[in-house]
Amino acid sequence: MLLLGGALCFVSCSDDDENIPSTPDEVTTDVMFGEYSGKMTTNSISTNEGEEVPEGTDITANLNNDTIRFEDFPIKDIVLAVVQDETLADQIVEAVGQVDYAIGYEPTLAAAKDSVTFVLDPKPLTLAVQLPSDTEGEAQTLQIEVKVEAGTGGAYDVESGHAVFDFSATEVLLGEGEEQTPLEGFEGINLLFDMNQSKVTPHQF
Numbered sequence: 001m002l003l004l005g006g007a008l009c010f011v012s013c014s015d016d017d018e019n020i021p022s023t024p025d026e027v028t029t030d031v032m033f034g035e036y037s038g039k040m041t042t043n044s045i046s047t048n049e050g051e052e053v054p055e056g057t058d059i060t061a062n063l064n065n066d067t068i069r070f071e072d073f074p075i076k077d078i079v080l081a082v083v084q085d086e087t088l089a090d091q092i093v094e095a096v097g098q099v100d101y102a103i104g105y106e107p108t109l110a111a112a113k114d115s116v117t118f119v120l121d122p123k124p125l126t127l128a129v130q131l132p133s134d135t136e137g138e139a140q141t142l143q144i145e146v147k148v149e150a151g152t153g154g155a156y157d158v159e160s161g162h163a164v165f166d167f168s169a170t171e172v173l174l175g176e177g178e179e180q181t182p183l184e185g186f187e188g189i190n191l192l193f194d195m196n197q198s199k200v201t202p203h204q205f
Contacts, residue, residue, distance in 0.1 A: 029107035029116050031200075032156050036061045036163065038195030042077045045168060045188035059193070063163075064201060066104055068120075073101040075127065078146055078169055081186055082129075095130050103167065105154065116156040122148035122167050145180065147171040151190065161197030166190060 039056030062069045075096065080089040104121035125146040130139045146169045154165030168190045172183035 027109065027113040027158060029109050029118075031158055032107060032116055032118075032163070032197075033064045034062075034161075034197045034201045035199040036063060036195040037198050038193065040074060041192045041194070043190045043192070045170070045190050056194075059195070061193075061195065062201075066106065068103050068105060068165075070101045070103075071098070073099045073125075075099050075125075077189060078125075078127075078144075078172070079129065081189065082144065082172060082174075082183060092129050096127060099125075099127065101125055103148075105165075107156075114158050116158070118154040118156065118165070120150040120154060120165060120167055122150055124148060125169070142174060143176045145173040147173070151192075161200075163195050163197065164193065166192040 037058070037060045040059045041056040057074045059070065059074060060072070062071070076089055076093045079092050079096075080086065083089055083092065103123070105118045106121065107116050107118040109116050125148060127144040127146070129142045129144055149168050149170050151166030151168055154163065156163040168188060170188045172186045173180045174183055175181055
């Protein structure tokens with residue numbers, strides 16, 4: 001009976017060990033991987049202190065390995081900066097449809113293993129915009145390249161799964177190749193992302 005009781009106790013203790021949450025020593029930057037939802041807030045780079053902060057746009061993203069992927073990136077603010085007309089901007093956004101955009105990042109785990117800081121490595125965002133014709137002729141396709149620069153850096157909280165990061169659209173180029181020309185009067189837009197991890201995904205090689 002004593003031997004049987006000891007064996008049962010050993011099995012029970014082993015099962016309990018499997019249910020113990022990960023300890024801080026087991027935390028890596030992979031803890032960031034998953035699906036996110038939250039808000040993207042757009043501000044002019046030259047926004048002055050005290051100005052009203054926009055409400056923000058709903059946005060989702062998937063973060064895995066070394067990339068943040070947006071499957072439906074909001075482009076209206078960028079398009080509006082190009083055409084300077086709200087109604088026309090809405091028409092163009094609808095015509096363009098879903099825009100996918102990916103941005104690289106490099107994470108660093110804090111010594112306390114309670115947070116991760118990460119540096120973004122953005123690439124230009126390219127759009128092909130159909131501009132309605134003023135006459136009965138065919139609509140023209142305008143190639144737009146948006147230059148993007150990393151912001152102040154990103155931060156992820158391990159306990160809450162909350163992440164914040166930002167980057168800026170600093171210049172808009174119209175056309176392609178040697179015919180590209182900067183969009184005059186574009187002041188630059190800062191995009192701030194405030195997101196929560198809604199689903200954790202395992203590491204994928």
